[in-house]
Amino acid sequence: MAKYLKNDDLGQWLAELGTEYKIHAPVQEGRSIAFRPLTQDKILRIDRHATIGPKEILFPACEELMHFSYEKDTDNPGREKIRVQPADNAVPTLIFGSRPCDARGFDVFDGAFTQCAVKDNYYAARREQAVVVSIACTRTENTCFCNWVGGSPDGTNGSDVLLTPIQDGFVVQPVTEKGETLLQKGSLLTGAAPDQVREAEQLRAAACASLPEAPDFKCMPEQLYNLFDNMDFWEKQSAKCISCGACTYLCPTCHCFNITDERNGNEGERLRSWDNCMSRQFTQEASGHNPRPEKAYRLKNRVGHKFCYFPDLHEGHIACVGCGRCIKSCPVSLDIRQVVTSAKECHLPAEETDNE
Amino acid sequence: MMLDQLKETIKTALPELDFVMGWTTGYDPLHATPLYMYEPDDVDQLIWGPLNVHNLAVHLPALRHKKVGIVVKGCDSRSVVELLQENLIDRENVVIFGAPCNGVVDMTKIRKAVPDAHFARSVETADNSLTITTDKDTHTLSLAEVMADKCTRCRFPNAVEADHFVGEKRIPAVETDPYADLESFESQGFAERRDFWMAEMDRCIRCYACRNACPLCVCRDHCVAQSREPHWVSQRDGVRDKFMFQVIHAIHMAGRCTECGECERACPMDIPVLLLKRKLGNVIHDLFDYDAGLDAEARPPLLAFKLEEDSIKEKDW
Numbered sequence: 001m002a003k004y005l006k007n008d009d010l011g012q013w014l015a016e017l018g019t020e021y022k023i024h025a026p027v028q029e030g031r032s033i034a035f036r037p038l039t040q041d042k043i044l045r046i047d048r049h050a051t052i053g054p055k056e057i058l059f060p061a062c063e064e065l066m067h068f069s070y071e072k073d074t075d076n077p078g079r080e081k082i083r084v085q086p087a088d089n090a091v092p093t094l095i096f097g098s099r100p101c102d103a104r105g106f107d108v109f110d111g112a113f114t115q116c117a118v119k120d121n122y123y124a125a126r127r128e129q130a131v132v133v134s135i136a137c138t139r140t141e142n143t144c145f146c147n148w149v150g151g152s153p154d155g156t157n158g159s160d161v162l163l164t165p166i167q168d169g170f171v172v173q174p175v176t177e178k179g180e181t182l183l184q185k186g187s188l189l190t191g192a193a194p195d196q197v198r199e200a201e202q203l204r205a206a207a208c209a210s211l212p213e214a215p216d217f218k219c220m221p222e223q224l225y226n227l228f229d230n231m232d233f234w235e236k237q238s239a240k241c242i243s244c245g246a247c248t249y250l251c252p253t254c255h256c257f258n259i260t261d262e263r264n265g266n267e268g269e270r271l272r273s274w275d276n277c278m279s280r281q282f283t284q285e286a287s288g289h290n291p292r293p294e295k296a297y298r299l300k301n302r303v304g305h306k307f308c309y310f311p312d313l314h315e316g317h318i319a320c321v322g323c324g325r326c327i328k329s330c331p332v333s334l335d336i337r338q339v340v341t342s343a344k345e346c347h348l349p350a351e352e353t354d355n356e
Numbered sequence: 357m358m359l360d361q362l363k364e365t366i367k368t369a370l371p372e373l374d375f376v377m378g379w380t381t382g383y384d385p386l387h388a389t390p391l392y393m394y395e396p397d398d399v400d401q402l403i404w405g406p407l408n409v410h411n412l413a414v415h416l417p418a419l420r421h422k423k424v425g426i427v428v429k430g431c432d433s434r435s436v437v438e439l440l441q442e443n444l445i446d447r448e449n450v451v452i453f454g455a456p457c458n459g460v461v462d463m464t465k466i467r468k469a470v471p472d473a474h475f476a477r478s479v480e481t482a483d484n485s486l487t488i489t490t491d492k493d494t495h496t497l498s499l500a501e502v503m504a505d506k507c508t509r510c511r512f513p514n515a516v517e518a519d520h521f522v523g524e525k526r527i528p529a530v531e532t533d534p535y536a537d538l539e540s541f542e543s544q545g546f547a548e549r550r551d552f553w554m555a556e557m558d559r560c561i562r563c564y565a566c567r568n569a570c571p572l573c574v575c576r577d578h579c580v581a582q583s584r585e586p587h588w589v590s591q592r593d594g595v596r597d598k599f600m601f602q603v604i605h606a607i608h609m610a611g612r613c614t615e616c617g618e619c620e621r622a623c624p625m626d627i628p629v630l631l632l633k634r635k636l637g638n639v640i641h642d643l644f645d646y647d648a649g650l651d652a653e654a655r656p657p658l659l660a661f662k663l664e665e666d667s668i669k670e671k672d673w
Contacts, residue, residue, distance in 0.1 A: 031626035062593035331622035
């Protein structure tokens with residue numbers, strides 16, 4: 001059942017939940033908005049999309065996988081013993097103020113980290129303990145295209161609770177059982193009146209209607225496989241790209257990582273940090289060979305992974321949520337919508353058919 | 357009209373070139389994006405004005421095997437000159453198209469003045485102003501108010517090197533770089549300055565947009581920040597490691613940086629990293645009386661060796 005929360009009570013509601021969860025929310029930080037642990041001194045910013053989404057809460061930019069130390073083996077002085085201490089940092093976490101596109105990114109992570117042959121215990125432990133409270137979008141930016149890739153401004157995939165901002169407050173709706181449980185806590189939620197629910201529905205419908213018409217991307221895997229060797233196409237598409245990693249790091253679905261041992265003397269940590277396919281080192285082989293030697297190959301990988309290889313492996317789910325950050329924060333305003341549309345519309349020379 | 361003249365000049369030169377780089381309107385009316393002109397028809401999309409923020413010289417070193425044209429603002433032309441000085445591009449393979457620049461906008465300032473800038477529906481630019489109409493209302497901003505800081509202290513609004521210069525040359529508004537911004541920052545105590553950088557660098561996501569947008573950051577694919585052997589910079593994401601990279605970057609730019617500001621503009625997290633380069637630019641200016649990117653024949657002071665520098669009297673120490 002839908003509930004209602006007054007704007008004035010939001011802080012108090014979060015404070016009550018804060019006794020049980022570590023709360024991460026979008027706050028003003030310098031000239032940007034980022035998800036940070038919510039404390040008294042932070043200014044909550046839920047009026048617009050955060051500069052960077054909440055992905056690092058469940059998939060940190062850098063995390064310690066284990067701590068290791070070497071010590072002499074007293075029984076066999078020629079050898080060293082290694083002690084390994086795996087890290088376990090998962091705590092009950094509330095992600096407040098994500099957008100439906102951000103939350104849907106966690107769906108993609110789930111596909112890659114928890115539903116494949118190998119389960120990623122680090123991610124899974126954090127995901128298990130996280131509750132995601134999202135805010136429906138009632139106004140869409142020029143870079144928004146969630147509806148192109150199967151989402152919507154009020155989509156609920158990946159969220160446990162959905163808030164819709166209305167006059168003076170929020171209509172609060174549970175999405176999952178976890179969400180139901182969360183809404184039973186705290187003293188400030190009241191039942192939403194039918195006209196409040198109606199107002200929320202109208203606002204959400206208007207936001208959905210404001211997005212440009214969505215092209216059909218079902219053909220994309222096939223089309224992108226067809227374009228795989230067409231380097232002329234990829235060189236033109238990537239010409240203005242400067243091969244930085246801003247798009248991948250800001251992307252709610254990009255989840256490639258690198259593993260490094262950082263050792264000081266006899267102690268060190270094994271770290272997992274974000275990697276990105278725009279970087280030369282991404283597929284650099286020990287032999288010196290690099291299957292993705294130039295930016296054209298790298299952009300092909302990024303677009304291919306999202307619109308072709310991932311959907312191929314995960315029942316057609318596109319690994320892009322249309323948040324538009326890769327467009328908005330790209331130093332050269334490279335527009336992935338335009339790349340995918342060009343790929344879709346690229347007429348390949350008809351295959352020669354053998355009629356004999 | 358100047359833009360038409362520029363287009364005609366490019367069209368005339370195009371048959372001899374693989375392509376010419378310029379700008380066109382991007383994903384919305386407020387954002388320009390680099391334009392690659394391969395055919396005469398592509399030239400019709402060219403725009404010129406305060407939205408052309410990108411320094412296209414960043415692409416030149418990788419295009420060394422091609423013969424390309426590049427449209428430059430005054431500041432961009434200094435990067436081209438610096439690349440020539442360092443033998444990173446070949447003069448005969450680059451055709452430079454210049455035009456007088458009135459300054460470009462700083463998107464961060466625009467977002468501050470118009471928080472709804474991401475909902476822009478149309479933008480009109482006049483000589484001294486910018487009118488942004490969003491889905492809700494219309495805002496007219498004076499160009500001076502939202503202009504990039506580098507433009508307010510610009511000494512070279514016309515390309516310092518060009519094969520084709522179109523339009524009437526502008527007289528620069530300032531003669532020497534006013535380092536007032538740096539002085540004001542440095543008037544703070546050490547602890548305040550350290551706290552400022554720790555807070556700003558904390559949100560760095562190590563995407564290296566600052567590095568890749570820099571036309572003179574040319575180690576790019578073999579960068580010290582990501583090299584495993586030797587392992588100079590750790591992959592930890594603490595603020596110390598992030599700041600360490602910025603310091604390395606800034607020091608490698610000393611005497612080469614033309615302060616085009618692309619590092620700061622490209623930063624998705626809006627970290628004011630140009631200030632670090634301004635500091636070193638100021639030191640280089642004071643020590644060597646040298647400004648980067650003005651003379652293709654000159655040698656940057658830190659790329660040369662002199663037994664004794666004119667202004668560093670080691671023997672007197």
